[in-house]
Amino acid sequence: MEAFIANIQHFNVHDGTGFRTVVFFQGCTLQCKWCQNPELKSRIPSVLYHKTLCVRCDACLQVCKNRAISITSRGELTTDTSKCSRCFCCEEECYYLARRFSSRRIELKAVLKEVMKDEIFFRRSNGGVTFSGGEPFVQHEFCLQLAKELYKNAISVNVETAGHVPWQSIEKLIPYIDTFLYDFKLIDSKKQLYWLGADTAIIMDNLKKLSAAHRRIVIRIPLISGINDTDEEFGAMMNFLDTLETIRTVHILPFHQLGSLKYEMIMENYEMSDKEVNNQARIMACAEIAKKHGYFVDIGGSSFI
Ligand code: SF4
Ligand code: SF4
Ligand code: SF4
Numbered sequence: 332m333e334a335f336i337a338n339i340q341h342f343n344v345h346d347g348t349g350f351r352t353v354v355f356f357q358g359c360t361l362q363c364k365w366c367q368n369p370e371l372k373s374r375i376p377s378v379l380y381h382k383t384l385c386v387r388c389d390a391c392l393q394v395c396k397n398r399a400i401s402i403t404s405r406g407e408l409t410t411d412t413s414k415c416s417r418c419f420c421c422e423e424e425c426y427y428l429a430r431r432f433s434s435r436r437i438e439l440k441a442v443l444k445e446v447m448k449d450e451i452f453f454r455r456s457n458g459g460v461t462f463s464g465g466e467p468f469v470q471h472e473f474c475l476q477l478a479k480e481l482y483k484n485a486i487s488v489n490v491e492t493a494g495h496v497p498w499q500s501i502e503k504l505i506p507y508i509d510t511f512l513y514d515f516k517l518i519d520s521k522k523q524l525y526w527l528g529a530d531t532a533i534i535m536d537n538l539k540k541l542s543a544a545h546r547r548i549v550i551r552i553p554l555i556s557g558i559n560d561t562d563e564e565f566g567a568m569m570n571f572l573d574t575l576e577t578i579r580t581v582h583i584l585p586f587h588q589l590g591s592l593k594y595e596m597i598m599e600n601y602e603m604s605d606k607e608v609n610n611q612a613r614i615m616a617c618a619e620i621a622k623k624h625g626y627f628v629d630i631g632g633s634s635f636i
Pocket of ligand 2: 394395396398399414416417418419421422
């Protein structure tokens, strides 16, 4: 069994207890306008083209049998992704690392072998493996099989999800998951449609079902200035969480711009390039609202109780 895996990151300390090895899955079902991993939204690998590293040797053009790469009228390289078969020949041919793909198909055995290299650190730090992305549940069968293998080896598995997937794909993983890191971004349905690009009633529905079935859920809120950090929106989100039984912890993740270059590399317009990064007063105000609702609050998302 294979999955499109973007990265396997070792020694992460933000996505669960102890040292975590994070497996980043390709693919997502949402289109959040503030996404900082836009290369992972597509279900197949995205082309990342680093213009400043490119020396225009044109080796990629010559190697592409599908003629997917061409030169624009401004003399720049461009890729027609509809013609690209993801053979990865152009990436291999580019000695300047100017051209690469966001993920590769990797065998389950190879992923397992890679994450198990950190076993001793998991045992000593109460750590484990975290599935992230993208949206891991887009490749839910692979997640399930990998989680089962890790469970057999008594390794803790966390999943970071936005919850916009069929309930069945979440449900079958429940027995093997230590902690769900559940993204909760907005409650207003019109705002959801505009900012996340989908009708997201399913996100709240899945969260209700999950909270009834699993005791360890950490709510993660990417806090975006003027969008979900108002008293009204944030307060309404807390009111919704109050109706669930098992939520104790809320992580507030202040918006950042670390992924903005990636939009240029995948040649997509980034609508939020001018968005204010860190409105400290609103971050603290939202943290206070969550605390008043009785939640343990962590700004940055590295504390787990
Ligand atoms: S092979 Fe790399 S350096 Fe050469 S033209 Fe293509 S992207 Fe640029
Ligand atoms: S991956 Fe293959 S088909 Fe796609 S642009 Fe590169 S060489 Fe062409
Ligand atoms: S859910 Fe996450 S990965 Fe998917 S589009 Fe939104 S921010 Fe990006």
